[in-house]
Amino acid sequence: MANERFITSELNAREENFEATLRPQVFADFPGQDRVKERLRIMVEASTNRGEALSHILLCGPPGLGKTTLANIIANARGSGIKSTSGPVIEKPGDLAGMLTGLNEGDILFIDEIHRLPIQIEEYLYSAMEDFVIDIMLEQGVGARSVRLNLPKFCLIGATTRQGKLSSPLRSRFTMTCRLDYYRVDELEKILTRSADVLNIAADTAGLHEIARRSRGTPRIANNLIRWVRDFAQVRRESIITGPVADQALTMLDIDKDGLDEMDNRIIEAILVKFRGRPVGLKSLAVAVGEEEGTIEDVYEPYLIQEGYLLRTPAGRVVTNKAEMRFGIKGIGGDVSEQPRQPELF
Template identity: 50%
Template sequence: MGTVPMDDGDGGDTVTDLDPTDEALSALPQVGEREVETTLRPRRLADFVGQPRVREQLELVLASARKRGVPPDHVLLSGPPGLGKTSLAMIIAAELDAAIRITSGPALERAGDLAAMLSNLVEGDVLFIDEIHRIARPAEELLYLAMEDFRVDVVVGKGPGATSIPLEIAPFTLVGATTRSGALTGPLRDRFGFTGHMEFYAPDELEQVVRRSAAILGIEVHPDGAAEVARRSRGTPRIANRLLRRVRDYAEVRADGVVTLDVTRAALEVYDVDELGLDRLDRAVLGALVRSFNGGPVGVSTLAVAVGEEPATVEEVCEPYLVRAGMLARTPRGRVATVAAWEHLGMRPPAGSAVDFGVVELGRFDQSEPTLFD
């Protein structure tokens, strides 16, 4: 475990070096649309909105490490996309006054890619691996030894004459981010000293995010306009920032440039975002489930064909929010529309549909047929 052949390549094009103290990120007039998301990231833990529990725990970990003068334990951040895992990784580096090197799990296909990266780290550096659950198995096994003993084993030669040479690496802090913590192997998960789970944001927290982003971007936004953007952002700061920019576009072109409640509603109607934050694809899924399949149950593959999308898109993009909003239920027999889904589409569930008083009633199914739980 943890050995690297010498001819595995350097993987130099998979890494991004960032200096978290770079003042260039605050040069707003020169920032283009692609750089806006980076500009809106908070720079310090005190500026990070939401996730109070994770912030408090992480603050203790970092403060203790600074007091002892050693790199902090390795950090694992898990949770749905868009909640600030990458921002927290950059904040960790900034709080430690350290450089950060960024890569992703899919980019680390070979152990040599990771070995070259680790050998170039300076003591105290932060290595951020996004989507760490998708890292290749050889690289993951190399990471075990690097995380625990700060060394990697390099194999020189091939066959019976091969020799393993240990290579010391500088003490570093690994920050891993994952949207699927259950996909991590047990040995990798256990090597993280701190695990923080990111939760969806409350509307008042998202309103703070919107107001902060509006101030950075120079957007004049009324309180009711900020609240409306936050309410339709599905509990996700990334979506809130994206909707704010689209509302800004509408306000600049079709209004006086001020984001008010009426301007926000008109803009989001143009961009097919309804009052609950559902977009075109979300409504297409609910519409197919209700109109084509009488509310279900129906399998995700069949539902995906009905809306012209891949099953993975429906399952990973649409379903999490629809389930959380109480409009879709996953049952042993398939996906089922709830009363809330019927009402949101302006329809009433017919007799015999798989809902009862707003809750899916599994007892209405034919219990003589086997289910996944039998």
């Protein structure tokens, strides 16, 4: 058992090192998200000129778009130290107090998945973010007393994939909220070009384009796929990743030319065939395709909606004409506008 834990720890460490190697360190090396980068540049430059700590920043958007990378770029641009953690890790007020008191003036505390903070921990953040103090309760019952700790002026950068899960009091304490969107194919090509250089992978423009357009608009997926295509090319004894090589490698993963994988297709097909094109609730859809509701809602639906294959309506999930044309199946249930508008029961 101890040996298994050691192996798992080693694998996780290698994966983190791989991610760190590919992450840009400055804004200039971070393709895409131009409007977000410009806002952050202005904030960093203004705080540097004033000699003050950065205001608190909330980064939100689907997973894999670069929220953690941006937090580190901000710290580098500001010349500040950064301490990183995640919401589920902070279980007690003492955990939070230890991290906050360990910061220096102007440092950054980065909390990933901040929407998963326990509510009692979240409440301690209110005074920390506004007044840079935190009150810790010592003991309980009759002898209970609180101790106020003064904190250095710091910047909290929160990252979340589910902004709506944050409470209003916490969300309102962030000065700037930046939403990251899916990347265009040309932006992903720039990311893959840099990754190929860092990993010493030989690939031509057609090969990188093939990977980019099947990466669901997500840099993390693109970087994972280029590693797989590299392995495929090596085993097949190809000296360079070309368009045909990338196509064969990704087809083996059941990723088609539109970037849809097996589960994407199962979701669309289930609505068209099993539910005859009629609106379907999330719970029923999850049962039909054998996947968890949260996974469908957070991982698969955003891209299907973004690409115009799926819609959420008050009656439930429905497919679009684009999805019907893709499968050559016309939903038997008729046009969605003709469906009765009743509350979704599942």
